[in-house]
Amino acid sequence: MGGNQVTAVERPVGRGAGAGPVLLGVRHHGPGSARAVRAALEETGPAVVLIEGPPEADALIPLAADAEMRPPVALLAHAVDEPGRSAFWPLAEFSPEWVALRWALEHGVPARFIDLPATHTLAWERREDEEGPQDESPLDAEPTATEGGDGAPATVPGAAPDSEPDGAAEVRIDPLGVLADTAGYDDPERWWEDVVEHRGAGQGDALAPFTALEEAMAALRETYGSGGHARDLVREAYMRLQLRSAQREFEDGVAVVCGAWHVPALRQRTTVAADKALLKGLPKVKTDMTWVPWTHRRLSRVSGYGAGIDSPGWYGHLFSxxxxxxxxxxxxxxxxxxxxxxxxxxxxxxxxxxxxxxxxxxxxxxxxxxxxxxxxxxxxxxxxxxxxxxxxxxxxxxGDVLGEVPSTAPAVPLQRDLTRLQRRLRLKPEALERELELDLRKENDAARSRLLHRLRLLGIAWGEPAASRGSTGTFRETWRLRWEPELSVRVAEAGVWGTTVLSAATAKAEADAVTADGLADVTALAERCLLAELPGALPTVMRILADRAALDADVGHLAQALPALVRSLRYGDVRGTDTGALGEVAAGLAERVFVGLPPACAALDADAAEEMRRHVDAVHGAVGLLGDAPATGRGHLRPRWQSVLRVLSGRDTVPGVIRGRAVRLLLDDGELAQDEAARLMGLVLSPGTPPADGAAWIEGFVGGSGGGMLLVHDERLLGLVDTWLTGVPAEAFTDVLPLLRRTFSAYEPGVRRTLGELVRRGPAAQGAATAAGSAIPGFAAELDTVRADAVLPVVRLLLGLDDMDTRNDLVGVER
The missing domain is CATH 1.10.150 (DNA polymerase; domain 1)
Known part of the structure; x- marks a missing residue:
């Protein structure tokens, strides 16, 4: 016989001597299948249970009986030299494979995984990423970790039959979809519920449902071949070899739990030589495997995983x-x-x-x-x-059920340290998103903050900072926490930087500082190091920061970097960190911004001017946070910055959006009287100024936070804007409208309503006088009906109203 022996698995399901293995075809994560598997195993009492899954996980099977193990969980395999290349095999309490594992452990029966090893699956993924799918190879289908709920990664229900049943179909079919369609159902989930989930365990022959499902799948395989799942041919060849090996060891006492799609292939008459030929030359990669927590949400197809069900919470309920x-x-x-x-x-x-x-x-x-x-x-x-x-x-x-795995499960050292910290800080991972309020004056909360910031630096986004609702002080932080299964992969990836969270974050920060693209990236990294309290990384980061700041002559880069440095100083204060060196760098950086900003603002186009306006805002906020910190040999920062703003506000070569913002910032700081602000606005909005320049100045002056309230409380300024706008020529109005719309649309609804009520009253008969002597219109106490009538033609055009009789109704509503 040797390598040409014919497989001995072609006999039908049975229980007597010589009857062959018991093949239990299931739907992954199907509670009905899970109940049926337990009933079948109880009735047949096999000597070994073979389960679809990666054989590298055989050593992890005993952990399924651990008291700390709580499904849903998943087997995680990742490449040793590339931890980000990974695959999951999820198992819920109602998964047939999990039920089979638990039955075997409870009855002292050996259990083994018989699917293609993960070492090949992960190697395929690497090769396909590098070379693209190989159409002529049986390796271009989905990996085991992304299988469909019926045992195959199926996506297209009811596909046309393949003209060559023995080969791979060009169109990938959904076996359940085809069976449901044949039975007259338009919903495969509904069909599965009716024929499987609503069938109680223990009704008649325990093997009957498996026999019926096997016959149906055999008919599909005969018609569709591999159904477009070419990789399954290789996987099934490996499973047949493992089944033969188990039969030689246990004879007829073998039970197999696998996707129903694979059962006909395991019964197929093949030779050992033919199966080994399919497996010859498969790529390999060294892998590690462990158990990781999983969630019901990740069992759902909506999460992006093919191996799933639409309603895991419902199925869990049916099972329990x-x-x-x-x-x-x-x-x-x-x-x-x-x-x-x-x-x-x-x-x-x-x-x-x-x-x-x-x-x-x-x-x-x-x-x-x-x-x-x-x-x-x-x-x-x-x-x-x-x-x-x-x-x-x-x-x-x-649902958001999150599983748990025993502390004895294999894990990289970094994962063990993270688990230890989570327990010590009483910060348990949860699948349901929640907010965490931290008071940094408390030791435990400060330690939690350090951990979350260090994990973010390592790319492990368990928590994301959120706006604090109760306080804006630097001693308070708000985090939005949610643990996703993929974070276990991120932890494995980050393990290359160190064996503890602190050492790994320190090494990662130093490496990021060396490879940072720009000055702003280094300053942001310095801020993150202070937040994460990484004293070991700060010397390296500060040295690189000082070098970059000294060499970078771009004012935009300097202005972009300054705010992060200033925030770092404040965080250092609240966390008790020595930031003296950082303060010196920040002050020197501010001085260079003050010197270089006025010439850098000259002759800019609209986009560059808007970007520079944002830099001006950022520097203004940074100077406000620095307070009266002494600058390098130039007195204090705040007066120096105010002198820069005065220069910007008065130079005609500076774009209007920057000049307007400089006037506004001086006004907000009390360094400019309202009369003077009104005079400057009157000058820039005079008839001799191009409308586009006037609109840009207005955007800079009243745009952003507080601009609307400024106009509400100072009717002189609003009157100037109103008078200017009504005088803009028709040919220029369409050019300035987008700028004005962007400015005023950012106001709160209440502010816009108040401004509208003021403007609709029209100009008053008398107004105040500016320093220049020109009349500044106020607003009348009543509605100006003439101004209201002017909008009626546009309203009729927008509403499609051609009947002139509606005019009076509209006027009445407006009044």
Missing amino acids: APDRPVERWMTKVAGLLRAEDRIVSSAHVIEAVRLAETLAAMRGRPLPGLSESTDAVRAVMCEGSDVPLALVHDRLVV
Whole structure:
């Protein structure tokens, strides 16, 4: 026989001597399949259980029985030399593979994974990234970690039959979609619920559902071949070899739990030589494997994973509910809605159950499924609204359950240190997003802040900073936390920088400083080092910062870098860090900005002027934070900066948006009287100034925060803008309108409403006088009907009103 022996797995499912292995074809993450697998294993009592999954995980199987293990979890494989190249094999409590693992451990039966090793799967991914998919090779389908819920990474239901059943179909089919369509269902999920999920465990022959599903899949494989999943041919060859090996060891006491799509291939008559030929020359990469926590949300297809189900929370409920699943589900929904302050009574629960049962009967279903339950919840508990229903879908149908893995599970040293810190700081990872308020004056909160900042520096985005609602002081931080399974991969990647969070963050900061592209990047890094309290990295970062600052002559770069340095000084104060050297660099940088800014603002186009205006704002804020810190040999920073603003406000060569902003900043600081600001505005908005320049000056002066309130409280300024705007020639109006619209649309609705009420009253009969002696119009107390009538033609045009009789109605409404 030797290498040409024919496989011995072609016999049908059975239990007697010589009957062959028990092949249990399942749907991944299917609670009905999970119940059926347990019933079949209890009835057949195999001597070994083979499970679809990476063989490298065999050593991790005993951890599934650990008391600390809480599904959903996943097997994570990553390349040793490239941790970011990874693959997951998720398992939930209701996954058939998990049930098979637990059964084997409970009964002292060996369990083994028999899918293609991860060492090949990850190597394929690397080769395809470098060379692109190889169309002639059976390696261009999805990896195991991204399989579809039916056992194959299927995407196209009901695809046309392949003309060559023995080869790979050009169109990838969805086996469940084809079976559902054949049965007259338009929804594969609904079909699966009816034929599998609503079938209780222990009803008749435990192997009957597997036999029926195998026959259906055999017909599909005969028609569609590999169904477009060419890589499955290689995987199935490996699985057949492992099955033969188990049969030689355990004879007929072998049970296999795999995707139903693969069962016909495991029964296929092939030779050992043919299977080994498919596996010859496969690429390899050294891999590590461990258990990591997973979430229900990541089991859902909406998360981007092909290996999933649409409603993991619902399926978990079906698996865990021993009886009356609909009644128990409605009770869960009612509890959630009550927690959100919605009025839901016991009567609502009873009525929703009755409606779901009625809908199931009308639709010819054996029991109410998710669609009937959802329709009943919408009608009875949500009063027809989809808004609370979306909450039910997010929290219950999908859910945010996060699994746990034992502390004894293999992990890189960095992961162990992170786990230790999480426990010490009582900062438990959670799948549900939550806000964390930290008071940096408290030791534990300060330690939490350090950890989160260090992780962000390492690219492990467990927490993201958020705006604090209660206080704007530097001693308070707000974080938005959410643990995603992929962060385990990020931790493995960051392990190359060190064995602890502190050492890894320090090494990463030093490396980032050396490779930083610009001065602003180095200053931002210095700020992050202070936030993360990395004293070991600061000397390197500060040395590079000083070198870059001394060599960079671009005022824009210097102005962009200054705010981060100033923020770092403030953070250093609240965290008790010595920032003397940083203060010297900040003061020197500010002095260079003061000297170089006026000439840098000359002769700029519109885009460059707007960018420079943002730099002026940033420098102004930085100088305000620095306070009266002494500059290098030039007195104090604040008076020096104000003199720079006066220069900018008076130079005709400076773009209007910068001159207007300089006047506004001086006015806000009390360094410019309102009369003087009104005089400058009157000059720039005089008829001799081009309208575009006037509009830019207005944008600089009243744009941004507080500009609207300035006009509300100073009617002279608003009157100047109004008079100027009404005098803009028609041919220039369309050019200045976008600038003005951008300026005024940024105001709060209440401010815009107040300005509109002022302007609609029209100019008053008398006004104040400016220092230049020109009249400044105020606003009348009543509506100017003549001004109101002027807008009616435009309103009729916009509304498509041709009937002139509507004029009086519009005038009446306006009045």
